[in-house]
Amino acid sequence: MRLSEFRRAVAEEFGPVHGPVLTRDQWLAELGGTVDEALAAGADPRDAWLALCREMSVPTERRHGRGLVDPR
Template sequence: MKLSDFWRRMGESFGPAYARSVAADQVLPQLGQTIDDALRSGVDAIVVWRAVVANYPDRVPSRLR
């Protein structure tokens, strides 16, 4: 998954401003770090996206899973 795809999905799921807040502030248990930190450290965007889906199943539309 491209980073641009990842951020588009985040924006569609959370709204642009809240998506950035979630990425910066929420530590995802599967990653052991925030979304931003995981992406910066080289974790593949698809792995991060799967963690987002697992942690926010009510926020992520089924078409984006």
């Protein structure tokens, strides 16, 4: 997953206003900080996306992100 795909998936799942606020402010134990902090530190966008999905209880069938290719 590219960073642009991550940002698009976040905006589509959580909304174009709430999504960026969530990645900036929501602390995730799994990442040891916020999503934006983890990405800035070099975390893989796919790992960050999946951690956010788990934390926010996104159903498994939507964790591939809307608008992205369904993983096999």
